[in-house]
Amino acid sequence: MKPAAADSRDRGGQAQPMLIARALKKYFPVRGGGGFLTGRSYLHAVDDVSFSVSKGETVGIVGESGCGKSTLARIVLDLIRRDAGQLIFDGEAVGASDGITPRELRKSAQMVFQDSHASLNPRLTIEDTLAFGPMVHGMARREAVARALHLLNLVGLDPRRHAGCYPHELSGGQRQRVNIARALSLEPRLVVMDEPVSALDKSVEAQVLNLLVDLRQRLSLTYLFISHDLNVVRFISDRVMVMYLGRVVEIGAVDAVFGRAAHPYTRGLLASRLAMDPDKRIAAPPLSGDPPSPIDPAPGCRFAGRCPFVEEVCRVVTPELVYRHGDGTDDKRHDGSHGVACHMADAASSHSKAGSV
Amino acid sequence: MDVSLSTALTVTGEPAVPPSRSRGYWSTVRRNLLRDPRAIGSGLVLLLLVIGVAGAPLIAPADPYHTSILARLKPIGTPGHLLGTDELGRDMLSRLLYGGQSTFLMGVAPVLIAFLVGGTLGLVAGCAGGAINMMIMRAMDVLYAFPSVLLAVALSGALGSGIGNAMLALTLVFIAPIARVAESAATEISHLDFVDAARASGASAVTIVRVHVLGHVLGPVIVYASSLSSLGIVLAAGLSFLGLGVIPPRPDWGLMLSTLRQSIYVQPMVAALPGVLIFVTSIGLNMLSDALRDAMMVKK
Numbered sequence: 208m209k210p211a212a213a214d215s216r217d218r219g220g221q222a223q224p225m226l227i228a229r230a231l232k233k234y235f236p237v238r239g240g241g242g243f244l245t246g247r248s249y250l251h252a253v254d255d256v257s258f259s260v261s262k263g264e265t266v267g268i269v270g271e272s273g274c275g276k277s278t279l280a281r282i283v284l285d286l287i288r289r290d291a292g293q294l295i296f297d298g299e300a301v302g303a304s305d306g307i308t309p310r311e312l313r314k315s316a317q318m319v320f321q322d323s324h325a326s327l328n329p330r331l332t333i334e335d336t337l338a339f340g341p342m343v344h345g346m347a348r349r350e351a352v353a354r355a356l357h358l359l360n361l362v363g364l365d366p367r368r369h370a371g372c373y374p375h376e377l378s379g380g381q382r383q384r385v386n387i388a389r390a391l392s393l394e395p396r397l398v399v400m401d402e403p404v405s406a407l408d409k410s411v412e413a414q415v416l417n418l419l420v421d422l423r424q425r426l427s428l429t430y431l432f433i434s435h436d437l438n439v440v441r442f443i444s445d446r447v448m449v450m451y452l453g454r455v456v457e458i459g460a461v462d463a464v465f466g467r468a469a470h471p472y473t474r475g476l477l478a479s480r481l482a483m484d485p486d487k488r489i490a491a492p493p494l495s496g497d498p499p500s501p502i503d504p505a506p507g508c509r510f511a512g513r514c515p516f517v518e519e520v521c522r523v524v525t526p527e528l529v530y531r532h533g534d535g536t537d538d539k540r541h542d543g544s545h546g547v548a549c550h551m552a553d554a555a556s557s558h559s560k561a562g563s564v
Numbered sequence: 565m566d567v568s569l570s571t572a573l574t575v576t577g578e579p580a581v582p583p584s585r586s587r588g589y590w591s592t593v594r595r596n597l598l599r600d601p602r603a604i605g606s607g608l609v610l611l612l613l614v615i616g617v618a619g620a621p622l623i624a625p626a627d628p629y630h631t632s633i634l635a636r637l638k639p640i641g642t643p644g645h646l647l648g649t650d651e652l653g654r655d656m657l658s659r660l661l662y663g664g665q666s667t668f669l670m671g672v673a674p675v676l677i678a679f680l681v682g683g684t685l686g687l688v689a690g691c692a693g694g695a696i697n698m699m700i701m702r703a704m705d706v707l708y709a710f711p712s713v714l715l716a717v718a719l720s721g722a723l724g725s726g727i728g729n730a731m732l733a734l735t736l737v738f739i740a741p742i743a744r745v746a747e748s749a750a751t752e753i754s755h756l757d758f759v760d761a762a763r764a765s766g767a768s769a770v771t772i773v774r775v776h777v778l779g780h781v782l783g784p785v786i787v788y789a790s791s792l793s794s795l796g797i798v799l800a801a802g803l804s805f806l807g808l809g810v811i812p813p814r815p816d817w818g819l820m821l822s823t824l825r826q827s828i829y830v831q832p833m834v835a836a837l838p839g840v841l842i843f844v845t846s847i848g849l850n851m852l853s854d855a856l857r858d859a860m861m862v863k864k
Contacts, residue, residue, distance in 0.1 A: 284764050313766040325759035330589050330779045336758075340765035386761075395766060498771065 216315070216396065217262075225258040225397050225429045226316075231256045231282055231292035234276075237502055245355030246441045250502045251279040254453040256292075265423065267444030267461070269437060271474070271498060275453040276433045280401040282316050283431060285309040294366075296397070305372040317390035321402035323382035327374035333385050334370040340392045360389040361446070362407035363418060384418065391426070399431045404439060409531070416443060437480055443463055449473045452501050452509040455528060459545030467564075469547040472510045483502065508550070520550050520557045596859035600697070603855035606848040613845060617664030626655035630661045630817050637831045647835040650820065651827050656834055660841060663815035666727055667842070670800035670809060674734035675793040683736070683785050689743070690750025690781070691773055701747060707740035715791050716858030720808040730809040733800055745788045749781040788859040792801055794849035799841050817842050 232344040234249035251276045257336040260409040262265045266278050285301060293300060296315065300306030316317075320326035327336055337355035341563040342348060356366035361383040374382055385402060390398050390473065401418070404412040420443065423430060433438050440447055447464045449457040449472065468474045478493035496513050499505075508514070516523065550556035579741065590752035599604045605654060616623060625712070632653035640648045647656040689700040719733035762772045800835070801818030810816035812823070817838040824835040 285637075286763055287758050310766045313764055318761065318764050320757040320761065322757055326761050328758045328776050339762065339767070343765055343767040343771060389761065389765075435710075493810070 208343055209370060213223055214248070215547050218298070218443075221262060223298045224295075225261040225262045225297055226431070227282065227293075228259070228283065229257050229295070229484075231281055231291040231294070233254070233278055233287060234290055246558035248503050251453045251504055252501065253282060253289075256450075256455055258448055258455065258458060260429055260431055262429055263427060264445045265432055265443055267440035267447045268450060269429065269440050269447060271435065271436060272500065273452075273501065274433075274450045275326045275501075276450055277401050280318065280431070280451070283399055284316055284359055285312060286318075286517075290543045291310065293308055298355045311356065314393055316397040316399065317393060317395040318401060319383075319386050320392045321405055323406060324374065326386055326430045327382060329374055332373060333364075333377070334369050336374075336385065337389055337392050337454070340389065340504070344393065354392065355388075358392055359385075361422070362388045363389065364388075379407055380415060382414055383407060383411075387415075387418065391422070395428070397429045397431065399433070401433050402435070403432075403435060405436065412439070416450075417545040424558070427441045433480075437465075437476060449476065452498055452504065454509055454548065455546075456510065456548050458528065463545040469545070469552050470510075470549045471514045471516055508548075516551060516558075518550075518558050524550070524556070526553065526556070567700070582821075585639070585856055593856075593859045594759035595737045595856060599857055600859060602851050606855070607853035609844065612851065613664065613841070613848070614668070616661055617668055620658070620665060624658035625660045628654060628658040630654060634671065637827055637834065639831060640833050641836075646737045647837060648836070650824060655661070656837060659689075659815040659820060660837060661802045662699065663817045663820055663838065664841065666804070666814065667797060667800055667817040667845075669804070670727060670730055670734065671797035671845075672793050673799075674731050675738055675789050675796045677735045677741050678738035678792075679785065679789040682739040682747045683789075684738070686743035686746025686748075686785075687750050687773065687777070690747040690752075691754050691769070691777060693751070693754070697747070704740040704743045707736065707746070707819060710796070712737050712741075713799065713802065714805060717808065720803055724812060725808045728808055730800065730803045734801070735798060737799070738789075738796065741792070742785060742789055745782055746785045749784045750777055752778050752782045763809070783860045787853055787860060790853035790856055791850060794846040794853070797842060797845050801838075831859045 222315055230433070231252040231253055232255060234251055236249050237248040256275075256279060258266065268279065270276055278287060282289045287295070294310055294312075295301070296307060301312050302309060327333075329341070334352055334355045337358050338348065338351035341354055346354070359366045361370055364381060364384055367383075369377065369381065374385070377385065383406075387403070404415050407415060415440065419430070422428060432440065432443055432444070444461050446458070446460050448455055449464065449470065451472050456470065457464055457473045464473060465477065468477055472494075474495040478489065482488060494513060498511070499512050504540040505511075505522070507520075507524060508517075508526050511517045511521040526548045528545045528548045529552050530546045550558035551560045554561055566709055583687050599647070625644075632649070635642075635645065635649050635653040637651055637653075638645050638649040640646075645657070649659065651661065685700050685704070690695040710718070716730075716733050716737045720730045721737055723729035723733060738748055759772060759776055762776050765773075776823075800809060801816075801821065803816030804816045805822040807819075807822070810819050812819060820838040821835075824838070828835040
């Protein structure tokens, strides 16, 4: 973790995490679900997710499609209203009477979207797109346009060539740079990246990742980085959070999670990466089957249906995150230690392999 | 190198280069239209009609109300009556020029009003979503349940004849379909990521709609409304034909078609003239709206 430079906007002090998410929950009502008088069905997109992001830190979120990563990103910026839970930005609760409003949060937290095409208004020039945010916050047009040109410089585009362009005139990589520039236009402290490089080809992906690393250092930014690409997450993150069907199954420092993965799902994910050495190719898929439906999931561990170590307890009791270091009290739960939500990691569970991983 | 973002963004002495600006969307549309022979042709015909109708008091060779028993149903080309005379001996050319005024007014003005009202309703419904969308669009569905011609006839029948009531009836008929087109366009746009990005920048709903949604909704709604205006002309003429619009002796294409009906075996060419004008106007508006639709299909 790199220490963030002293920032005049710092409210809570260096030790105060940039963002604390507590028990975030989002259930989407499902159309046509449930019968007459039997109640509605709900898609459990994000279920009891807690984590924290320290200042200057990058937390990666990985998981399969549909595990709730993107919903989580939008909840963090209050683009999707959470059903339950708390967001605390630099010590101030978002939406609370003594905290900050969602609008104030959005001055300090911004988002980079996956689809570089859909996330830029095709009718606005790049310059207008970049000037929009600052102008919304009261900056004069001249000043906002001047800032837009500097932002283009910052992300490695030529203001003279690209400022007057429309999005369709740029390549995917250039558009994603514009997206990053837009996210930076309000001088945010936290940038949420929702699969920012997933739609790019490999060479451009590397350029954009390097740009993100460079910007993070130069502008002392904090990232929440969502991806399904384990290598990308490993490259850019300090800590990793693994999600499965709306729940956190494992969280910890990159080296701990990638080196000493404890949850069967994380191990399966890591094993399903393609080996660079053709002699080490894997014949059987480490993860077989599809994730079960997130609509009204059965009680117990969400991974039970695909887990090779499944036992009776897994289908009955939902495993809580158990931390290997730290004393397990509430205050220290999210202190950066390695947490696993699996009965095998919990010595107190009735699983036959309890405490073995 | 640790610089805070505000330092990095502070505008230094380097002069802001005026960037080379690409052609804007609407100027591209204009250029495409001017290159389309359909648009030029139908535009010229419509322009000619509008000039003739609007300038009727200056161009019309005779008083459209002046009757003459001796000069009834003269054929086209009669000296002094270029397009002949009607069943009461009134000059057809003058009556056609004056008659277009009420037809155009009744056909086009309701579309314009419905464009404003229906477009706004659809935009609000599409952007707000949820319960508001539900309320607005279900109300529109009630209007939609009736065939447009039937609804126009029923409404103006209930309101009584006269230009004002006919226009009101036509406006009500056009609001629902325009609102639906606007709603579907607005719903589609408001789910795109750039709208989320605008929300993430803290912009108010009004600003987001103005800057990011309106431009995308306007195109399809304008195209649709322009195609409706040809229907409007036909419906307006139809209402007058049925005696629900313009009251005689005031000239109107639909009304003239109705009164000349009885003379169709005596002077078929003259009797067909108002119908020809309705047809030409309607086709012109349709072609123009087709050309507009094609011109707006710019690569996004």
